[in-house]
Amino acid sequence: MEHVPLKDIAQATGVSVSTVSRVMTHHPGISEATRSKVLAAAREMRYSPHGAARSLSTNKSMTVAFLSYRRPVSTQLVTASSDQSGVLEVLEAAGYSLLIAGISDDELRKPRELRILRQQRVDGLILEGPTLSAGFVQELVNMGMPVVHVDGLSGVSGLDIVLHENERGAEEITHHLVRSSGRKRIVFISGPSHWISSAERRRGYENAMRAHELEPRVIMFEDTTTDIGVEAARTTFEKYPDADAIVAVNDAVAIGFIGEARRLGVNVPHDMAVTGFDDISWAAHSHPTLTTMRTFPSEMGRQAATRLLELLSRPGEKPAPLTIRVGVELVRRESCGTTDS
Template sequence: MARAPIKPITLKELAAMLELSQSTVSRIINGEATAHRIAEETQQRVLHAAALNGYIANTMARGLRQKRTYTIGVIVPEISEGYSTTVISGIEDELLKDGFFYFVVSHRHRADLLEGYPRMMLARSVEGIIAVDSPVNEDLPVPLVSISGHDRREGVINIELDHDQAANLALSHLKTLGHKHIAFIKGQPFSSDTVLRWQAIVQAARDLHIEIDDRLVFQLQSPEPGPAPGQEVTRHLLQSGQPFTAIFAFNDVTAIGAISALRDAGLRVPKDVSVLGFDDIMAASMHHPPLTTIHQPLRSMGQVAASTLLSLIRNEVPHPQPEAITVYPRLVVRKSTGHSIHQSESISQSADEQPPVLRTTDGAI
């Protein structure tokens, strides 16, 4: 016998259950809590109880009355573990507080999708768009906030990391450990951060008197997410035969791929080669060895982007509006980097050994 559907709780019943006024509960449900200075703890209590007891707000009726959709669109390169998902979680944190709905699309670096998605979102009456490491090249009739997009156009607010500080932190750490022969893995050409981050690395190296050997600079090419592109480019690095004692990778998943390739070649991290990543995704601390990395506050970047977009939608951003909002990195030292002893030894290859040949430093923490 089919079970009867559970009757959703009403606003009056929800307010009585929580011993709050109906107006307070309504303001929280309808995204007006901030304007009425309702405590965060009370907001969370109401939203939790509403979800637990099946309360359904009449959002459609509210939208029709106010000519609003309370919906934003989020554009990302791909939805995979790491960068995008952490940023999206921060976006969600802020939107939930204000009763906004959002949907996410991933373009996988396809030009047709990059061009078509903003139009698709506008057709669905979004009130604003957040683009994560994704170029939006046309002017839109709704507010746009760009995370790591470096989109210098009127009406667009960018959420950006201080790459100069990040590069200085990373290279200062490797220099302190004695590394002189550093290999660099640059990001893919399509990533918005690639050029700016590399410019910051070149300047930091100049300031720290670190020589960059062009023969030790490699670039990711594959658009595939995950560690595979990092494995591939590190194999090319090893096959070059150039001596190096450390790798500074474009991001953590690349660093994880690099470590895998180094192990396949019979090398130890960090005793033979130190590896430094970028982003500080969740997997970085759980990898073996735990990854030394530049912490990019990804969740905070999502939160700032969402709160900024909501302020733009409400016309609460002062004019002229800022071109960019800067967030700052920090160095997280774990076990994948160690001291170099400045004494190169040749790792040779016999007939029954696995390739490739590498000259490296036998150093340890």
């Protein structure tokens, strides 16, 4: 048999690459019809998971787990964008399979009880998001398991992390509000301080405000959802009624804020400019369209998988942990009063 890329099977069956991967790794939650269709195509195309032979000879499972907690897995992180490989493509090219799983509350309290570690031997872990507790992540690192955390949290030692250029991005978008939109009474809507992305974006905002000799104004919340954006709008209008701009920690908060502002009779951007961070799909379709910092999840996934493969290639070693940064890009739209041409 020859190695057939999962993307070829996906194209032949009309499903996503991640769905094919889940079928091949016996992941639950796949309908029997889809499973049968994918397996039939794999047999017809003479697919063979080329990691199997290597697993026998190297005593490795040739499997990596991708874990998240209380948030949907980013398909952009896992699979390729139009011009960039994600986690799955990098691992597949190296002969590894990928398991995708959520973490239960009980498992968060007892990392050694993770089903994916007890039931399926894996060689390494990629963790996504800051909602995981520092204690959980630290225990995984202490177990000696190779771990890379994408968009992680503070308070964990010996951990490799992949992050956006959060501070630079927030600083740039705040400068834009001052220089291009003439805003001066700018409020930052922050997430939890122990989330690295939130803390760094706040720092970038504060750096820019001080550079313009303006007073930073920060309102902190314990989550970063659209519902938080609604609450943030009400809090802002009560606490800072003279505010003329908002730098939201992410797009979800910004979109929730804009919706509530409109309900309360505040015109965005005439009365108040609003910006986000991430450039999620809603950002280009909100009303008004959202000025934001574009991030590149597929590149973050590629960097995370590449670093994990490096760790897996050095068993028994403890290389110094890396913090890997992925760039961001300002996208000017209607919500700040100026747009890209």
